[in-house]
Amino acid sequence: xxxxxxxxxxxxxxxxxxxxxxxxxxxxxxxxxxxxxxxxxxxxxxxxxxxxxxxxxxxxxxxxxxxxxxxxxxxxxxxxxxxxxxxxxxxxxxxxxxxxxxxxxxxxxxxxxxxxxxxxxxxxxxxxxxxxxxxxxxxxxxxxxxxxxxxxxxxxxxxxxxxxxxxxxxxxxxxxxxxxxxxxxxxxxxxxxxxxxxxxxxxxxxxxxxxxxxxxxxxxxxxxxxxxxxxxxxxxxxxxxxxxxxxxxxxxxxxxxxxxxxxxxxxxxxxxxxxxxxxxxxxxxxxxxxxxxxxxxxxxxxxxxxxxxxxxxxxxxxxxxxxxxxxxxxxxxxxxxxxxxxxxxxxxxxxxxxxxxxxxxxxxxxxxxxxxxxxxxxxxxxxxxxxxxxxxxxxxxxxxx
Amino acid sequence: xxxxxxxxxxxxxxxxxxxxxxxxxxxxxxxxxxxxxxxxxxxxxxxxxxxxxxxxxxxxxxxxxxxxxxxxxxxxxxxxxxxxxxxxxxxxxxxxxxxxxxxxxxxxxxxxxxxxxxxxxxxxxxxxxxxxxxxxxxxxxxxxxxxxxxxxxxxxxxxxxxxxxxxxxxxxxxxxxxxxxxxxxxxxxxxxxxxxxxxxxxxxxxxxxxxxxxxxxxxxxxxxxxxxxxxxxxxxxxxxxxxxxxxxxxxxxxxxxxxxxxxx
Numbered sequence: 001x002x003x004x005x006x007x008x009x010x011x012x013x014x015x016x017x018x019x020x021x022x023x024x025x026x027x028x029x030x031x032x033x034x035x036x037x038x039x040x041x042x043x044x045x046x047x048x049x050x051x052x053x054x055x056x057x058x059x060x061x062x063x064x065x066x067x068x069x070x071x072x073x074x075x076x077x078x079x080x081x082x083x084x085x086x087x088x089x090x091x092x093x094x095x096x097x098x099x100x101x102x103x104x105x106x107x108x109x110x111x112x113x114x115x116x117x118x119x120x121x122x123x124x125x126x127x128x129x130x131x132x133x134x135x136x137x138x139x140x141x142x143x144x145x146x147x148x149x150x151x152x153x154x155x156x157x158x159x160x161x162x163x164x165x166x167x168x169x170x171x172x173x174x175x176x177x178x179x180x181x182x183x184x185x186x187x188x189x190x191x192x193x194x195x196x197x198x199x200x201x202x203x204x205x206x207x208x209x210x211x212x213x214x215x216x217x218x219x220x221x222x223x224x225x226x227x228x229x230x231x232x233x234x235x236x237x238x239x240x241x242x243x244x245x246x247x248x249x250x251x252x253x254x255x256x257x258x259x260x261x262x263x264x265x266x267x268x269x270x271x272x273x274x275x276x277x278x279x280x281x282x283x284x285x286x287x288x289x290x291x292x293x294x295x296x297x298x299x300x301x302x303x304x305x306x307x308x309x310x311x312x313x314x315x316x317x318x319x320x321x322x323x324x325x326x327x328x329x330x331x332x333x334x335x336x337x338x339x340x341x342x343x344x345x346x347x348x349x350x351x352x353x354x355x356x357x358x359x360x361x362x363x364x365x366x367x368x369x370x371x372x373x374x375x376x377x378x379x380x381x382x383x384x385x386x387x388x389x390x391x392x393x394x395x396x397x398x399x400x401x
Numbered sequence: 402x403x404x405x406x407x408x409x410x411x412x413x414x415x416x417x418x419x420x421x422x423x424x425x426x427x428x429x430x431x432x433x434x435x436x437x438x439x440x441x442x443x444x445x446x447x448x449x450x451x452x453x454x455x456x457x458x459x460x461x462x463x464x465x466x467x468x469x470x471x472x473x474x475x476x477x478x479x480x481x482x483x484x485x486x487x488x489x490x491x492x493x494x495x496x497x498x499x500x501x502x503x504x505x506x507x508x509x510x511x512x513x514x515x516x517x518x519x520x521x522x523x524x525x526x527x528x529x530x531x532x533x534x535x536x537x538x539x540x541x542x543x544x545x546x547x548x549x550x551x552x553x554x555x556x557x558x559x560x561x562x563x564x565x566x567x568x569x570x571x572x573x574x575x576x577x578x579x580x581x582x583x584x585x586x587x588x589x590x591x592x593x594x595x596x597x598x599x600x601x602x603x604x605x606x607x608x609x610x611x612x613x614x615x616x617x618x619x620x621x622x623x624x625x626x627x628x629x630x631x632x633x634x635x636x637x638x639x640x641x642x643x644x645x646x647x648x649x650x651x652x653x654x655x656x657x658x659x660x661x662x663x664x665x
Contacts, residue, residue, distance in 0.1 A: 066515030093509070093517070095493045172638040179653050205641075210653040213646035221646045229638040235652065245651030255638075276514075 001109030002039045003359035022184045033393040040399050045153045052282045053368040053375040063272045068092045078268045084241040096259030103368040108357040112281040120265040127188040129379030130156035133396040150400040156377035163372045164200035173203045177233040180208040190234045220254050230255040237263035267317045267349045289348040311353035316343035322387045336386040437529025439604040446473035476528035476580040484582045487617040490518040492625035502585030518625040525583035525602035579614040
């Protein structure tokens, strides 16, 4: 793994604007940073990233199976509303199919990659990772800046198309819903998904989430009063389950993508993962804050093995975009804290802190994309700080031995 | 064959995965056929055993006895145990049901590690006795029967298809049987654990190759069968007809994550 310097394309501004990628820069500072790109070897992609994180996805599924059999756990630790437990559990037991997720991982090119968390419900950076970096790569090959022998670990768009065509029948009508209002990032993510579904042979319809109605037959309707039989929504399950219309989901005959059981994939699952797969090389020990305080046996084992020697990362069970995170060192002095703490009223988990190795002052976090049940692509974000927050930049990559 | 034999469709037409999974190779050796009957449950087996015994006792049948109550009891017990150990286990309910005759044909099993697998319900069992003698010296040697056939083995008595309880002390002992679980298959019929197609799970004794009774590999701890979704028929979604809407705005109430204005 190597960070390399590149020259920005002259066409960047034009390409970004015509793709609707209006947030490629903010206040003159590039969010999309193609002046740097990471190089990987085929071996390290396959052995250190793709393989382990395909396996990691299986492990997450096993953790879901484990949680779903425990109502108390679902309510008290996973924060599933009591009246929604059956919806979530049935969704899992029925085998409701999933579309995708993104593992956030730290990797230094030498040691096993460590999972920080898994975003399996509304993962962002989909456009950058599946589409925009693919176009950058193809331009780099065409212009000769990267050898024709190179590849990019990025089958995200193609696998999404394939997955949609497996989940539905050719010609099915699928709705895509997002909150109204101006959110270019969300819009681009949803558009990327709609494109993939369309290429997969489905008819795609957009609706605003607030415009979703409920019919006299207790089915969901779009903003043109049409019944929706399948809905892909860019809206987190922890919110959906707490909305007024949550009560109608179970009997709505509407297939949701992602399915309701994805509500299980919040930070609490990191704790369950460590319980099921203690000492796994790609995991970081993570515990509920109260278990940490009470020094339960599994906590003591992790402490004794030195996992927490560099410090502790406190994250909220619900939190996103680097919000509400606090990093303290082994002596509990604060190293870094999120600028925003919007999720402070939720319970915490504590994860072992592993400082991200800086490359030229930039700390990369690798986003490993899973579509269906395989890891199919990589997108990299960089931050100057210890916590990757939403203002940080996205860098492309290529694979060349 | 003296018995009326229903047509048997051989396993080559059935799902290849069943055969591949169980390492079952059909051979053409016809010299060691086994007469086996199929029953949906022990009760029907007992009824047949009683019918045969009564017919033999009052002289209305000269066929001898092929099924005894003791065989029914032991074969069903052995089938139940083999079922638990070797039933195909799938990682998805839809796949199991697709392979096993539709909705309601599978049951869920939760493994010790918390994962779930689905297995077809037991749809019956076959039970039978060896028909033809083992070859005498100089002839082709078959592999030892107990390695192939699921059930305790007694070497067959030469020349006997059925036994006469008055003449043969083993007859009616119920110890010399072969057995097999039966499952529903995806074409409306049934199949043995080894993948041989059966038109029904209720059949009088029919001639079966000994390979039918080969015990499949254990699936209790094995990775469950996984079939990619593209092979499963996904039902077409209904048309999105316009309808009367009674209220809107029930989603997007901005409870938790939306306060941040972004996703993860």
